[in-house]
Amino acid sequence: xxxxxxxPQALSIQEGENATMNCSYKTSINNLQWYRQxxxxxxxxxxxxRSNEREKHSGRLRVxxxxxxxSSSLLITASRAADTASYFCAxxxxxxxxxxxxxxxxxxxxxxxx
Amino acid sequence: xxxxxxSPKYLFRKEGQNVTLxxxxxxxxxxxYWYRQDPGQGLRLIYYSQIVNDFQKGDIAEGYSVSRExxxxxxxxxxxxxxxxxxxxxxxxxxxxxSGTGELFFGEGSRLTVL
Numbered sequence: 617x618x619x620x621x622x623x624p625q626a627l628s629i630q631e632g633e634n635a636t637m638n639c640s641y642k643t644s645i646n647n648l649q650w651y652r653q654x655x656x657x658x659x660x661x662x663x664x665x666r667s668n669e670r671e672k673h674s675g676r677l678r679v680x681x682x683x684x685x686x687s688s689s690l691l692i693t694a695s696r697a698a699d700t701a702s703y704f705c706a707x708x709x710x711x712x713x714x715x716x717x718x719x720x721x722x723x724x725x726x727x728x729x730x
Numbered sequence: 731x732x733x734x735x736x737s738p739k740y741l742f743r744k745e746g747q748n749v750t751l752x753x754x755x756x757x758x759x760x761x762x763y764w765y766r767q768d769p770g771q772g773l774r775l776i777y778y779s780q781i782v783n784d785f786q787k788g789d790i791a792e793g794y795s796v797s798r799e800x801x802x803x804x805x806x807x808x809x810x811x812x813x814x815x816x817x818x819x820x821x822x823x824x825x826x827x828x829s830g831t832g833e834l835f836f837g838e839g840s841r842l843t844v845l
Binding site: 646647649651656657658660661664704706708717718719720721722723725 | 770
């Protein structure tokens with residue numbers, strides 16, 4: 617079952633602009649993660665934010681988490697053509713009895729035009 | 731270098747044939763996973779294993795089988811019972827809950843096409 621839902625499904629911006637992607641989820645979480653996937657490749661972990669954190673930064677990435685609204689956002693600042701990829705949010709439930717069971721959303725396809 | 735290796739990268743199968751996708755990791759991770767990805771879609775969990783000789787069904791296990799005879803290896807067999815097997819298959823591994831962050835490490839995927 618897919619818990620996370622990304623919005624928008626597709627996003628096209630110019631190089632240098634900021635890109636914001638949103639993720640909503642349904643149940644209580646232990647943490648929320650963002651992954652990147654280049655076309656035809658495996659996923660790469662970008663950043664993890666725990667349920668007791670509200671904001672986290674990593675280079676040009678900024679992630680926020682609002683547990684009251686069950687939502688998260690990923691901001692990529694000063695985008696580059698190389699940022700073109702699909703971005704997925706994934707959640708680990710708070711009752712993590714089944715061992716790191718991430719549930720993925722459908723992803724946002726980001727295109728950054730040179 | 732440590733990582734996950736999937737093979738083959740591309741595989742073609744005739745209807746009615748079973749095929750096995752290989753997944754090997756040298757990260758010393760206890761947990762391993764198989765996901766299916768359809769075009770423009772997210773990932774759906776097929777099977778997972780937290781320990782050698784044990785595995786559990788995910789959301790879409792019908793028509794698939796797995797084994798976990800070694801910690802490093804978690805092969806996936808797509809059987810003839812899988813009605814729509816054409817997809818991109820991703821293997822991943824992680825440390826177990828409570829001992830890690832939950833981050834998954836992915837292989838590069840195997841694209842299966844049924845002719």
